[in-house]
Amino acid sequence: MVFSTIAQSYFDEFPFRRADHRKTSTDFYFLSHAHSDHTSGLRLSLSDPDAIIVCSKETSAVIKVLFGIPKEKCLIISPNQSLDFDKYTVHALDANHCLGSLMFVIESKKGLKEVYTGDFRLGKPILDELNLIQGANHMWLDYTYGTNDIFKFPSREEMISEMISLILSEDNYPSRDIWIAAYQVGKELLLKTISEALKVKIWASDVKVRIYKEIGGEWDIFTNDTDSGVFVGSRRMVERLHGINKDGQTRMIDALRISPTGWSARLRKKRLDVHFFPYSDHCSYSEVHEFIKIVKAKNLTKI
Numbered sequence: 001m002v003f004s005t006i007a008q009s010y011f012d013e014f015p016f017r018r019a020d021h022r023k024t025s026t027d028f029y030f031l032s033h034a035h036s037d038h039t040s041g042l043r044l045s046l047s048d049p050d051a052i053i054v055c056s057k058e059t060s061a062v063i064k065v066l067f068g069i070p071k072e073k074c075l076i077i078s079p080n081q082s083l084d085f086d087k088y089t090v091h092a093l094d095a096n097h098c099l100g101s102l103m104f105v106i107e108s109k110k111g112l113k114e115v116y117t118g119d120f121r122l123g124k125p126i127l128d129e130l131n132l133i134q135g136a137n138h139m140w141l142d143y144t145y146g147t148n149d150i151f152k153f154p155s156r157e158e159m160i161s162e163m164i165s166l167i168l169s170e171d172n173y174p175s176r177d178i179w180i181a182a183y184q185v186g187k188e189l190l191l192k193t194i195s196e197a198l199k200v201k202i203w204a205s206d207v208k209v210r211i212y213k214e215i216g217g218e219w220d221i222f223t224n225d226t227d228s229g230v231f232v233g234s235r236r237m238v239e240r241l242h243g244i245n246k247d248g249q250t251r252m253i254d255a256l257r258i259s260p261t262g263w264s265a266r267l268r269k270k271r272l273d274v275h276f277f278p279y280s281d282h283c284s285y286s287e288v289h290e291f292i293k294i295v296k297a298k299n300l301t302k303i
């Protein structure tokens, strides 16, 4: 749970279930991005007519499709924008994680500072705004791959070019189906680059198609049409053929299956029928430790 003492507000936490858990005196709830481990209780925010969800416009599109949260319930904040509240200011930065993900810096009028990274990958949008982040009194930090130095990731661009080379190599696309593992939201840079390189929309679940149609513009890259030849599904589907019917499984066993995940270092030896790539929307081990050194937060909570 992230509760900012400066803002007296919750971040990625929606405790509407129990009124006595609501310590906040304001009605603002901050959402960094819409992955399921960050949206617990969000649907219940509909039961509180005063609750306002502060998030990016992309995240507001995602939660509209996933939870039926109307856009009027969201206060949109864009990367590099600040919102002034009575006793504090919230700055949003591009967290370089999934599309629309934000990192928040909370500052009191007296100069105290808190940083909530949400999920993030260290990169230009964050390194360009270090002045804002440095010297925080407290930082809540995405520490997903911080525990073990086996989690080394090349840049996402390098991994994308390796994956596209594999897809286009002899006997693969278009003669075989291509399956790529991804969550409902995320890995957009990879999927968009593949879609552009192969000049096709990518088959996805109906919900995923609707999410990216709602976001719109250049991100409308998914289709319900199985003739696409390129498919995206969950890691359980792509790695273990879970949730696929018998006919689908037969077809999928012949497919080229790619799982881009930060956990590749642990998985690639176990599943020789799946191509693992250490592609991640989170920091590698070295990136997260570099970030800790740069920020020099007085207190650190790893999450």
Ligand SMILES: [Zn+2]
Residues within 6 Å of the ligand: 033, 035, 097, 098, 119
């Ligand atoms: Zn996430």
